[in-house]
Amino acid sequence: EDKVVQSPLSLVVHEGDTVTLNCSYEVTNFRSLLWYKQEKKAPTFLFMLTSSGIEKKSGRLSSILDKKELFSILNITATQTGDSAIYLCAVEETSGSRLTFGEGTQLTVNP
Amino acid sequence: DAGITQSPRHKVTETGTPVTLRCHQTENHRYMYWYRQDPGHGLRLIHYSYGVKDTDKGEVSDGYSVSRSKTEDFLLTLESATSSQTSVYFCAISAYTEAFFGQGTRLTVV
Numbered sequence: 001e002d003k004v005v006q007s008p009l010s011l012v013v014h015e016g017d018t019v020t021l022n023c024s025y026e027v028t029n030f031r032s033l034l035w036y037k038q039e040k041k042a043p044t045f046l047f048m049l050t051s052s053g054i055e056k057k058s059g060r061l062s063s064i065l066d067k068k069e070l071f072s073i074l075n076i077t078a079t080q081t082g083d084s085a086i087y088l089c090a091v092e093e094t095s096g097s098r099l100t101f102g103e104g105t106q107l108t109v110n111p
Numbered sequence: 112d113a114g115i116t117q118s119p120r121h122k123v124t125e126t127g128t129p130v131t132l133r134c135h136q137t138e139n140h141r142y143m144y145w146y147r148q149d150p151g152h153g154l155r156l157i158h159y160s161y162g163v164k165d166t167d168k169g170e171v172s173d174g175y176s177v178s179r180s181k182t183e184d185f186l187l188t189l190e191s192a193t194s195s196q197t198s199v200y201f202c203a204i205s206a207y208t209e210a211f212f213g214q215g216t217r218l219t220v221v
Binding site for chain 1: 144146151152153154155156159169170201203205208209210211212213214215
């Protein structure tokens with residue numbers, strides 16, 4: 001059975017801190033790994049990673065994939081209160097484009 | 112926002128009644144999904160579709176059925192709602208890249 005595990009499940013930091021969120025996976029036919037941010041409503045897309053070792057960056061957020069060790073990290077530098085959200089990791093299979101999600105990491109950034 | 116609309120956005124229903132949730136897209140994407148989101152479980156796949164009349168089960172499909180008679184519509188039906196189906200339901204669409212999510216339907220079964 002496909003499995004995606006995120007850690008930590010929750011994290012409380014102060015503004016300005018740097019955080020690292022983890023995602024490990026076991027998927028039979030891996031195609032890509034995706035990160036989403038969920039505030040009060042629908043998850044919104046952050047990154048898609050398909051190749052090992054290539055960092056994707058968007059502002060203060062960055063992510064990298066290790067296909068040998070089967071994990072990815074999401075880094076957020078200089079955190080702001082607006083970064084408070086659930087961060088979801090999902091893995092896409094090659095067949096049928098199914099997405100399997102992890103439980104999510106609840107990040108709270110305090111002023 | 113991707114052209115994806117869920118209806119209704121909120122619903123309260125009684126145990127044992129049938130309920131249908133609708134997902135409508137204007138993007139002509141091939142793949143459509145129904146997920147439920149519950150505390151402690153993240154997003155769990157109920158059913159998905161890879162084309163008109165082509166559907167398959169996800170990890171939590173018991174008690175749910177789906178239909179896709181047109182590319183743009185994907186219906187999720189609870190034949191006889193139970194309290195364990197109280198949840199937030201998300202529809203998502205995808206065309207070989209990232210998935211885009213609808214705004215969610217909060218369903219309460221009393």
